[in-house]
Amino acid sequence: MNRLHRILTPLVLLVAIASVAGCGNKPKSVPATETAPAAAPAPVPIAQITATPTLISAGDEVQLSWRTTDATSVSIDGIGDVPTSGVKTVSPSVSTSYHLVAKGGGGTTDASARVTVNAAAVSAPAVVVPTRNLSAEEEFKGSVQDIFFDYDTYDVRADAQAALSRDASYLVSHPAAKIVIGGYCDERGSNEYNLALGQNRADATKKALVTAGVAANRIRVISYGKEKPFCSESTEECWQQNRRGGFTIDK
Amino acid sequence: MKAYSRISLLTALALVSFLVPKLNAQDWVRTGTNLGNDRIRIAAADVKPVGDDPQTPALKTAFDFTLYGDLAGAGIFDLVSKSLAPQAAPGSPQEIILPQWSAAPCNAAMVAFGALSVAKGRLVVYGWLDDARNTENPQVLGKQYNEEASLDAARTIAHRFADEIILRLGGGINGIAETKIYFVSSRSGTKEIWAMDYDGQNQHAVTHLGTISMSPRISPDNTRIAFASLGGDGWAIRMYSLEIGRLVSFPAGVAGGLNQSPAWSADEKKIAFASSRSGGSEIWAADANGTNLRQLTNFAGPDSSPTWNPRTNTQLAWVSGRTGLPQIYTMDEDGASVQRLTDSGYAISPSWSPSGLFLTFSWNRKYGPGAPGGQDIYVMDISSKRWLQLTHDAGSNDFPSWAPDTRHIVFERTIGKRTDLWSMLADGTEQHQLTQTGNNFMPNWSWK
Known part of the structure; x- marks a missing residue:
């Protein structure tokens, strides 16, 4: 029960990505989690934005990926109004913080992702991981990325390998963390078959992490099938967001 | 284009079929009960x-x-x-x-x-x-x-x-007016198991677990409901006694990971279900008291949604993704004699007819990215693999369940964001919406 509740609790999402010294646009913290959704009629929106990669050279492309729930309007500074969930490729010429604001009936939530652009490779600043204000869970959320799947398959895609290696190295360097991998599916097809498919996705994600050196006994898997969608629109973007192996800390 | 399809249902179910691809109106196939005999x-x-x-x-x-x-x-x-x-x-x-x-x-x-x-x-x-x-x-x-x-x-x-x-x-076949339909409804905020009369009257909640409960299957004697429910350790098969009004033990269904889609044999002795306890999602069976567990399938790819042949209680149909998209298969209860019934598309949620001759299931014959196919209810004659489409051009349809008279089918239909339960005759006619409140899923028609 506790675990379920925790999953439902709004993800207090700060910077997904390491910010660099000099970053003036520090993300604000989200309204407190005490106002849990069960009591409030209109839940506070939940928002998350990530940039991949976070360190580029000028002219390189960065993929921004964001997701929100309970939001009616979503905008990103410098981009404008965007769908409630989506993916966009940008090519910033200078270091940029992408600041997302999600407004909904329950209030406003924001989230940021920082992209650092190197003027020249030689002057690349050391990347500092700011741990001071981040709880273990926030750091986990910011460091461990979900793995996305093609429709009706449970093979780890080639383009998920980079995220998987980062996830694995984070877990290897945090040997105390135990995790749950949730297997998720899009809304198409049956609840029952999607539970089975979600199980295979979660299993495949676990297997990849174990292969990368993470101890199997630190990982539990639970299939959620299409029962707990992140995004509820009937679009390919949204379906892709939902077809994933998602990570949470196993408390 | 094999749009011309026929199926011979019971001797009581004959059919008239039309063909012509592209033209949906003429793609429809009609059957009727007692054709040749006036109603x-x-x-x-x-x-x-x-x-x-x-x-x-x-x-x-x-x-x-x-x-x-x-x-x-x-x-x-x-x-x-x-x-x-x-x-x-x-x-x-x-x-x-x-x-x-x-x-x-x-x-x-x-x-x-x-x-x-x-x-x-x-x-x-x-x-x-x-x-x-x-x-x-x-x-x-x-x-x-x-x-x-x-x-x-x-x-x-x-x-x-x-x-x-x-x-x-009606030819000595019992009527269904006293039967019940068990289903899942989220109208209270969480997915719980509900029950109603066969005509949609008298809807009431059975469980109040506050988590996600799915796939209710009523026992043949109407005393217990097997279903799947999400707990902290994953999905478990739970057993609810309607006689004493609470959950009772079903040890085989609690293993952590995924345990779901239970199915009673008609003799009430066995329950088949999908479980991940050996890795992946495979079909398992246990005695109805939750002991004597055995594994029936062992093949890569998701397996789920078993249903017993109610005439023999030794054969099952189920859904397997072993070749990619899910298809309907049959096998003996020892895992032998595997046969694939559907040849393409996305086929799920089989329910075996009380007569033993037919399966009804949900099928999207043109499934894929960008494909316009619909998820519709079909009936297949198992021996000939001939099939008949029952729903057309109306939402996305899933979880058909036979009534004990083999004349009726209840199913879920999603139109936009709303999902409700409908019943129809096994030829696709007389479609009636049974639920109007909240979202309602996964109906299971009682055995008597």
């Missing part, structure tokens, strides 16, 4: 209210409405419209004037009629069925019912009387 034309007279108890009018209305609905939906009658029936409401065999009913415009071959009274809190109903053309010796059926007076009792008595008529005139 029996029957009239249901309003019951005659007797006495002046204030409850009488409401109970009479409920009785008339329920009996008419039961006979209209039975699938074997040509029911006389109320507007064509004689004005008089005969309350006894002495009062009925049969020539009024057998003559035009009524033209009834059979007439159901009766009297209803309330006295001292008891509801008493006399019901008769007369052969309108046999004036010498017309009575086919005479019944008396006596229950504590309530709207539920009026409906229940009407269902019992309807089932007597259907049994007598």
